[in-house]
Amino acid sequence: MSVIQLSDVKKQYANNYVLKGITLNITAGQIVGYIGPNGAGKSTTIKILTGIINDFEGEAIVLGMDVRKYPVEIKQKIGYIPEQAALYEVLTAIEYLRFVGKLYQLEDSVIERKSRDLLQLFELEDKANSRMNSYSKGMKQKVLLISGLIHNPEIIFLDEPLSGLDANAVILVKEILSQLKQSGKTIFYSSHIMDVVEKISDRIIIINKGEIIADGDFETLKLNAQQGSLENIFTSLTGDIGQHQNTAEQFIDILKN
């Protein structure tokens, strides 16, 4: 069953198309890695799918509902975790989760129980009553992750979910994503950490300059691009092959002189 459908979606900012006709179909229970260079249109796609941006061309359907017509109903069933840990940092983690939980219309007792248990799971119980302005980036990212999942969403959109997390937390998040997939959740996430995308994604979509340039599981992409790793596939497809090597060589030359 298809839970995400994009048909010829275009989006322009100041006469410049950042999405040039994206068409996608994602079935339930998949982990989709959505990768691309900076400015490729990854975040714009996610914002359209999560109902944050509604002025675009084409059609976007999430869980059978048009995102332009039913943004609130869709938001109730999805979770979104942005890359930047923008939080009201003068609140404590528990207060922030209480605030977000209520926005998702959860019962107070459910919010309290889930917040407490999830903070404990992420080893944040000692800091639960401290204001978040004293947190490290990784700790804030964990609170952000909890706030996006607290209402048990059917689809989870993650924008760079691993940025700022320590090694243990990265392993934990990877494991959580796998478990979420097993419980039937659909995960759509963009990341720069290629080896993680390579390992956990059922399907990888590469976007460049507003267009999808590759779509398939890792084995298919590897076969098509004749490259051994996702990193190499990515650089060969986005046209940067050889350029990184040249830049690195120049860098060393400058240092030496």
Next chain:
Amino acid sequence: MDKLILKVVLFFAKLLVKQGIDFEKLKTIVETKLLIDRRRVYMNWRPRQQKENSNPLLITLVIYTVFGLFVGVMVFKIESFVICMALIHSYILFMMALTMITDFSSVLLDTTDNQIILSKPVNSRTLFIARLVHILVYLLQFAIAFSLLPVIFIFIAYGFTIGIASIGTALLTVMFAVFITYLLYAVILKFSNEQKVKDIVGYFQIFVTIFFAAAFQIMPRLVNFNNLLSIFELHWYSYFLPPVWMALTLESVKQLNFDTLHLLMIACAILLPLLTFWVMIKYLAPSFSKKLAALDNVESKKKDLFRKNANHINLSQKLSKLLCNSKIENSSFGMVWKITGRDKAFKMQLYPSMAYMAVFIFVFVFKNGQDFNQLWQNLPTTKMFLFFAYLPIFTIGSSIGFMSFHENFLASWIYQSTPINQPGQLLTGGIKALLTKFFIPIFLTLFLFVFYVWGFAIVNDFVLAFFNNIFIFFLIANLGNKYLPFSREQNSKEQSGRILYLILQMLTIAILVGLHYLIVENNLLIYCIIPISAVGCYLLLKRLQNLQWAQISF
């Protein structure tokens, strides 16, 4: 100016501290920090409407110099030389200590230095002296601003010798102020944690803002109160106070009196500031730096607290359950209640305007130059209770605007990513929190006072005024752009229509107060209008609650 003072401070630093300091690195660090400061604005230096090329430090220095004028005139007003000098030096000590706490806490308590500079080849002693030099560059400018006019007046009133001596005592007072502040921080850090220190600094900053807001109005009036100053007398314990040492030192120079008391005071005045400054550099500051470095790694054990708080329902939660109609309103109420209690920028905007309430009462009700007893006796015969009844809206009305600003305004992404159908409820939840937290307590306090003075007869007027105040509050929220709580950047450039909006606001208040004044004698009419005003409040609230996304500004 900075560079010149830096040269002077470095010259003295080289004389005082020789071992273990790399002066080239020290200079580089301080110069870089001064450059960063020019691009970052400290809290108290920031005027409300900051322009691109304005120099907030210079503006503050000018304001402090003007403050010095009020203190300086005491030289001509107070007959007792010692008391006059003690007051001037108390002022310098007080202002310097406050400036250290309010404006330089971020420099003193900055732990990022440790991460950035200590990872480079700089020893901790150089870093510490750099921190001190950095602060001294500013402190000297502030010290000049505080003491310039008082010292000039001393020159005029008492001649060259006392004038020169007063420069010396002023500098010694500054040194003592620096020591006191360090001591204060050291004590707080010893018994508390980083958050507590930040909180205490925050309260000091709010206090200073309120103090200045009130002082600007009240101080010029106090200058005329000659009689007030006669109450200052020297008691035995006064001799333990640094300003008194300075005053008696100047007196001994003036009278060429070197008896035991004066010699003792001279010794205290000169030796103690130097000694304490030396103790600070040698012992207090290094341990202070270590404590600061340790702050980064402090893991407070709050497991028990976490458990305890899990089932604890606090006041804001109880009130929000009582006053809010939906979960969205409820959540916004809780957030606004909490953040307004913690966000320094919000408090620094709202609390001074609340302090102005006392100033308004002082200026309009207890007018200067009139006999207080007579005023108090005549008060029940006036209609001044209307002034008290509508005073809250003048000061609290602006809080709706303040509520939309926040340093972490980007965090408002959460409103758009969560299933919110009627974003107006986020606004009404916040407005209800503001009303409950700030308006109602103030209104009730004023009501109790008015009830005490005027008696039962004014109750109906206060009930009407209660609804009218809320009506105006909701009207302010309905006028102009509707921003969600904490969704705007503080320095938002968008000011268009603001004047018109303020005029409209004032006009509405004036009309409602004027109408109330006209019918104040007609009790029956007041009882008839109360439900009309209440219905008006309800309708305006509903209008806000039903706001759609398209009507919300970002």
